[in-house]
Amino acid sequence: MKNQKSLDSLFDKLLNTEQILSNKEVLRHSYTPEQLPHRQHQIEELASILVSAFKGETPSNIFVYGKTGTGKTAVVKYVGKAIVKKIGGHYFSKPFQGYKPDPEFVSTTHYDYSVWFIYMNCEVVDTQYRLLAKLGEYFGQSIPLTGWPTDKVYDTFFSALDQKKRLVVIILDEIDKLLRKGSDEVLYNLTRINSDLTNARVSIIGITNDLNFIEFLDPRVRSSLGEEEIVFPPYDAVQLQDILAQRAGMACRNMEIIEPGVIPLCSAFAAQEHGDARRALDLFRVAGELAERERSKKISEKHVREAKERIEQDRIVEVVKTLPTQSKLILYSCILLEKYEPSGMSTGEVYNVYKDLCKLSCSEVLTQRRISDIISELDMLGILNARVVSKGRYGRTKEIHMGIPVTQIKRVMEQDRKIERVTTYVPPIQHKLY
DNA sequence: CGTCCACAGGAATCCCTGGGTT
């Protein structure tokens, strides 16, 4: 009873605390505002390409590129929505579960054809099979997530698509992820699909933040996909301030609770991160949450700086926690070795320690080839810094350093039951030959 | 100046999972 009562009053207290951010939703990545500041040029450019849809023609395929948080996805969705509203058709912009894709809205057609706007994120739907299966589902087909041969999936999608006269605009966000998995064949098929269709037409908008992506593309796909290109330059600090001020205005009841330096500081930090607007919004949101938590009346620059730390910290902890066991074992080996090898350790050294850890934790020992790849993956995540160096007479190897402070992540990893068994291990003294 | 280390990292193949069809 006593506990209950104190819990009640705890909630009361929390609820009575004045909320600094009364509408946090508008600060989330998923939120698309009505206005997109500093993107008028790109909006017009995109609209001028897609306008041929109104004449019943098939718009050119478009390649959109720019760094993360520069508004690519927001602009594409914004223009897509406008077109579907005007011509009539179906607008899908959210991923769906199961077999029932749900259009965000359907508008009645004013022409003898309709527009289907389909947004897909290739980070999630990252293979030829899955991409075609998802597309098929949008046209009412139920295709199992696995099992069929790919050409059957393609045929099913194709005939469902071609049943009606319509223009289908397929947005492939993070299209570079397809290539990485070696499933770029699907791009070739999709870019050629129009020559086989009788009723429907397809145009593709590919979005990426990898500027080199297009160079690695099959030349036939490249010329077809890159008929038009739209570039999204990063925002500068001043533009970020506009964007943030707009959203902050929606998120807070009154702007006076934001100290004057806050928005410029968030923007400055975000500008350093290649002008990422999402970063600015995150900083602001977390700063607001921190202020709320300490019952502060205002959001101050101090909160922003704390938020910056916090975001980075959380990201790392999350990544490390969800690492597969094998990667954890490698990372743990690196942590142990770092003490003895402050000038950087080599793949071979890591591998030896790793083998011991595997024995202790009853894990399978993977080959050095695989470990080499895992180290590269950890490097990509920013947890390790690995660079290939030549030590002349003593061979060529990766020189590995920790990319993040050790103490915080060591504790996180030791929560893993496999790693727990290994905490007492001490690496043998390494004899340096040079 | 050639050698040769200790790997890097590409390619083909295998193995396994989760599903299908006959």
Next chain:
DNA sequence: AACCCAGGGATTCCTGTGGACG
């Protein structure tokens, strides 16, 4: 039950290489 199919992780086999040493 027997067999096909896609995809992901791992293995096997391999060729390539920067530069200190001799």
